[in-house]
Amino acid sequence: xxxxxxxxxxxxxxxxxxxxxxxxxxxxxxxxxxxxxxxxxxxxxxxxxxxxxxxxxxxxxxxxxxxxxxxxxxxxxxxxxxxxxxxxxxxxxxxxxxxxxxxxxxxxxxxxxxxxxxxxxxxxxxxxxxxxxxxxxxxxxxxxxxxxxxxxxxxxxxxxxxxxxxxxxxxxxxxxxxxxxxxxxxxxxxxxxxxxxxxxxxxxxxxxxxxxx
Amino acid sequence: xxxxxxxxxxxxxxxxxxxxxxxxxxxxxxxxxxxxxxxxxxxxxxxxxxxxxxxxxxxxxxxxxxxxxxxxxxxxxxxxxxxxxxxxxxxxxxxxxxxxxxxxxxxxxxxxxxxxxxxxxxxxxxxxxxxxxxxxxxxxxxxxxxxxxxxxxxxxxxxxxxxxxxxxxxxxxxxxxxxxxxxxxxxxxxxxxxxxxxxxxxxxxxxxxxxx
Numbered sequence: 169x170x171x172x173x174x175x176x177x178x179x180x181x182x183x184x185x186x187x188x189x190x191x192x193x194x195x196x197x198x199x200x201x202x203x204x205x206x207x208x209x210x211x212x213x214x215x216x217x218x219x220x221x222x223x224x225x226x227x228x229x230x231x232x233x234x235x236x237x238x239x240x241x242x243x244x245x246x247x248x249x250x251x252x253x254x255x256x257x258x259x260x261x262x263x264x265x266x267x268x269x270x271x272x273x274x275x276x277x278x279x280x281x282x283x284x285x286x287x288x289x290x291x292x293x294x295x296x297x298x299x300x301x302x303x304x305x306x307x308x309x310x311x312x313x314x315x316x317x318x319x320x321x322x323x324x325x326x327x328x329x330x331x332x333x334x335x336x337x338x339x340x341x342x343x344x345x346x347x348x349x350x351x352x353x354x355x356x357x358x359x360x361x362x363x364x365x366x367x368x369x370x371x372x373x374x375x376x377x378x379x380x381x
Numbered sequence: 382x383x384x385x386x387x388x389x390x391x392x393x394x395x396x397x398x399x400x401x402x403x404x405x406x407x408x409x410x411x412x413x414x415x416x417x418x419x420x421x422x423x424x425x426x427x428x429x430x431x432x433x434x435x436x437x438x439x440x441x442x443x444x445x446x447x448x449x450x451x452x453x454x455x456x457x458x459x460x461x462x463x464x465x466x467x468x469x470x471x472x473x474x475x476x477x478x479x480x481x482x483x484x485x486x487x488x489x490x491x492x493x494x495x496x497x498x499x500x501x502x503x504x505x506x507x508x509x510x511x512x513x514x515x516x517x518x519x520x521x522x523x524x525x526x527x528x529x530x531x532x533x534x535x536x537x538x539x540x541x542x543x544x545x546x547x548x549x550x551x552x553x554x555x556x557x558x559x560x561x562x563x564x565x566x567x568x569x570x571x572x573x574x575x576x577x578x579x580x581x582x583x584x585x586x587x588x589x590x591x592x593x
Contacts (some may be wrong), residue, residue: 175403175404176397176401176402176403176404177397177402177403177404178402179404180404182395182397182404184397184399184402187519187522187523187526188519188522188579188580188583189399189579189580189583190580190583191395191396191397207519207583207587208519208522208523208583209519210519210523215402263547266550268546271543271546271547274539274543275543278536278539305401305420306419306420306421309400309401309420309421309422310420310421312400313400313422316530319530320490320530320531320532320533320536321536321539323486323490323533323536323537323540324536324539324540324543325540326483326486326487326540327471327487327491327536327537327539327540327541327544328540328543328544328547329483330471330472330474330475330483330484330487330540331454331455331466331471331540331541331544332544332547332548333471333474333475333478333480334464334466334470334471334473334474334475335455335457335464335465335466335544335548336457336464336548336551337464337474342551345478346475346478346480346483350480350483351480351482351483354482354483354486355482357486358486361530361531365530369400369401369420370398370399370400370401370402372401373401373402373403373419373420374402
């Protein structure tokens, strides 16, 4: 098992400001009081306050919204031949059968895979921190970094639906309307992003120090 | 400044990682591109940072931003009927269909938040590159930090491309000036985001204040 003998800034009485990243030395015996950054005036905390509670709350809300987001139609196409209801997955299948498989792949990754992997990754991060796991901290930090990068990409289908709605208003041919699934899907995107933002990756590493005490 | 202020650490070569909080010292003469020894997070930015070049990117970004939102992104022609839309038009149509939450999401992530971020950056960089300290620097810096993850212009562009292909079998599709403007906007935004470094801007701000 790898050992990490170096100590964190917090253990040295140094807190970095969440507002401007200035590293501040706190006077001794004052670790619990409300301190402010001398440079930007933001309140100082050793870690993001209530990080896990917020991250869990947003993640659970995202999981709840994930169900209607995938089951309800996000797009209703009204044609002379009748109304076609498209869920996210049926949109991907439609593209695939239409022969544009590279596009189907892009939509599948952005709209199905990314939200699902985001939820599962946040679950993994939160549970391992909760259980004080010492497993693969570097890989978990990297996973968190990846989560922040891919976060916005699941908005793709919302934009596609919006554009189709605005463009296809050809009375004689077809009308496209956004379905209730679009609201739920938008909520999933926002909630998973909020959950990742409130998570503090430094919690992954804190267990190594606490156990050395 | 404040009653219970803590003390800033004098030694600038001591760094705390943002992602694992490991305290470490930067190697001597290594002012650029230092990564965390434990988790690999980047601690110091690469060389070549100048507020003036960032300013140029931001000003160009604002101009292109206006073009991207004024001119239509895509046009559609079928059966003698022509339609064209901008990003704002997309949000408007969605709100007309009782989809206000989705319309608001499109409006915020596509137009308002990226635009506000560009304006904030202009407000910070213009005085700093002239050697002046802008008022309310800390508040605007905090705003930029909050706004940044919510700008999704590049996702919108991919959305346009997907829509183009989806519509191509249905009608004649015409890419508009807005589409090319969005391409340019993404490049400019990426350039300014990769140069943005809060620590360096703070140092510059403090230097400007001290010599006022």
